[in-house]
Amino acid sequence: MSQVHPEIHERWILRTELLWAFGVGVFIAAALGMIVFTALTMSINPPSNVERIDPKVLHLSGEFAEQNLGTTVAADGSVTVRAIATQFMFIPACIAVPANRLVTLRFASPDVIHGLLITGTNVNTMVLPGFVAQVHTEFTRSGDLLMPCHEYCGFGHSEMWATVQVMPQNAFQPKRNGRISCAQR
Numbered sequence: 001m002s003q004v005h006p007e008i009h010e011r012w013i014l015r016t017e018l019l020w021a022f023g024v025g026v027f028i029a030a031a032l033g034m035i036v037f038t039a040l041t042m043s044i045n046p047p048s049n050v051e052r053i054d055p056k057v058l059h060l061s062g063e064f065a066e067q068n069l070g071t072t073v074a075a076d077g078s079v080t081v082r083a084i085a086t087q088f089m090f091i092p093a094c095i096a097v098p099a100n101r102l103v104t105l106r107f108a109s110p111d112v113i114h115g116l117l118i119t120g121t122n123v124n125t126m127v128l129p130g131f132v133a134q135v136h137t138e139f140t141r142s143g144d145l146l147m148p149c150h151e152y153c154g155f156g157h158s159e160m161w162a163t164v165q166v167m168p169q170n171a172f173q174p175k176r177n178g179r180i181s182c183a184q185r
């Protein structure tokens with residue numbers, strides 16, 4: 001039986017280690033590159049808003065009281081949607097938004113952790129009780145989009161979803177008080 005010289009053995013170990021290090025390095029670079037690429041080209045970013053809200057009383061007064069839920073167009077033309085994610089529904093169940101215009105979506109939960117995404121858009125966030133989840137987006141096409149809850153929140157989780165009605169600019173006509181709801185069909 002021939003003996004491998006210890007020095008050759010050492011060199012072989014070093015070579016395979018460097019090869020693995022290179023492979024892992026390429027993988028990390030690709031993953032980081034993908035994160036940067038999707039952030040720059042598709043606006044896919046981690047939520048950055050840290051804003052506290054008391055989940056026990058959010059429905060009683062203030063921003064998330066019932067009369068403030070839904071879509072509001074402010075005097076300066078900015079569009080803000082406020083909705084509650086609760087076991088097992090979104091309030092309101094239909095959200096009206098304009099196409100091709102910046103929209104700010106704000107969500108709060110009075111009970112457990114929910115999550116949501118709007119199909120075909122970059123909107124995807126968790127809704128944690130105690131915090132306001134805020135997302136900015138622009139809807140590029142008009143039509144109805146599905147907004148399901150995507151965080152298991154209990155027995156009714158699979159029944160928890162809302163509709164986002166993206167209206168063409170000319171159909172998006174808020175009332176005098178700036179409020180607008182989904183068109184009845």
Ligand code: CUA
Binds near residue numbers: 085088151
């Ligand atoms: Cu709410 Cu799942």
